[in-house]
Amino acid sequence: DTEVTQTPKHLVMGMTNKKSLKCEQHMGHRAMYWYKQKAKKPPELMFVYSYEKLSINESVPSRFSPECPNSSLLNLHLHALQPEDSALYLCASSPTGAVDSNQPQHFGDGTRLSIL
Amino acid sequence: KQEVTQIPAALSVPEGENLVLNCSFTDSAIYNLQWFRQDPGKGLTSLLLIQSSQREQTSGRLNASLDKSSGRSTLYIAASQPGDSATYLCAVKGGSEKLVFGKGTKLTVNP
Numbered sequence: 001d002t003e004v005t006q007t008p009k010h011l012v013m014g015m016t017n018k019k020s021l022k023c024e025q026h027m028g029h030r031a032m033y034w035y036k037q038k039a040k041k042p043p044e045l046m047f048v049y050s051y052e053k054l055s056i057n058e059s060v061p062s063r064f065s066p067e068c069p070n071s072s073l074l075n076l077h078l079h080a081l082q083p084e085d086s087a088l089y090l091c092a093s094s095p096t097g098a099v100d101s102n103q104p105q106h107f108g109d110g111t112r113l114s115i116l
Numbered sequence: 117k118q119e120v121t122q123i124p125a126a127l128s129v130p131e132g133e134n135l136v137l138n139c140s141f142t143d144s145a146i147y148n149l150q151w152f153r154q155d156p157g158k159g160l161t162s163l164l165l166i167q168s169s170q171r172e173q174t175s176g177r178l179n180a181s182l183d184k185s186s187g188r189s190t191l192y193i194a195a196s197q198p199g200d201s202a203t204y205l206c207a208v209k210g211g212s213e214k215l216v217f218g219k220g221t222k223l224t225v226n227p
Contacts, residue, residue, distance in 0.1 A: 006159075031213065041219065042205060042207075042219050042220060043205075043217055045215065048213045050213065055213060056214065088157075090160070101147075102148050102167045103165075104150055104165045105150070105162065107159040107160040107162075108159050109158050110157075110158070110159050112157070
């Protein structure tokens with residue numbers, strides 16, 4: 001069982017819909033991450049939050065909007081997505097977001113997103 | 117720009133065999149290297165993390181080594197089992213919070 005919980009596990013939405021992905025961890029970690037993974041490809045970093053502040057945005061289109069309401073919760077708000085945005089969206093956390101941290105990242109099981 | 121390569125892309129072995137997965141990276145200025153396992157449709161499970169000052173880490177039947185100067189790491193799996201079948205990813209952490217992943221090695225262990 002993973003200690004990073006993502007909901008929903010599966011999501012199908014139309015291109016005009018608005019939906020949100022949710023990620024929770026109760027390990028006291030202060031860094032949280034969103035990754036996108038296409039089939040048979042490695043995960044690609046989208047956003048990093050460190051101490052509830054956005055520290056990295058990997059030039060992600062504005063139709064993806066991250067939010068970190070508190071240290072345990074990370075959301076990804078979706079609006080006007082395109083079919084090529086269909087992928088597995090993974091959330092991860094680590095104790096700190098420090099550049100020189102040697103703590104591993106812990107991943108959730110992801111949300112499988114399909115855009116019709 | 118850091119690039120991570122994993123060879124082979126796929127590997128099929130009979131149960132009980134010892135095997136080695138390879139990972140290479142282009143920029144040796146790393147803080148650590150992490151090996152993950154991913155089962156189909158699932159997230160990543162962290163297996164081992166080697167700090168840049170370390171040469172190897174062991175966990176059960178797994179042993180990971182790191183040669184930072186040559187930009188190489190290996191993951192050794194002893195006495196492989198069908199339950200080891202998965203995709204194995206290595207990722208390096210450099211001068212930022214970002215992990216750079218290889219494309220993975222898909223391992224199949226046949227009973």
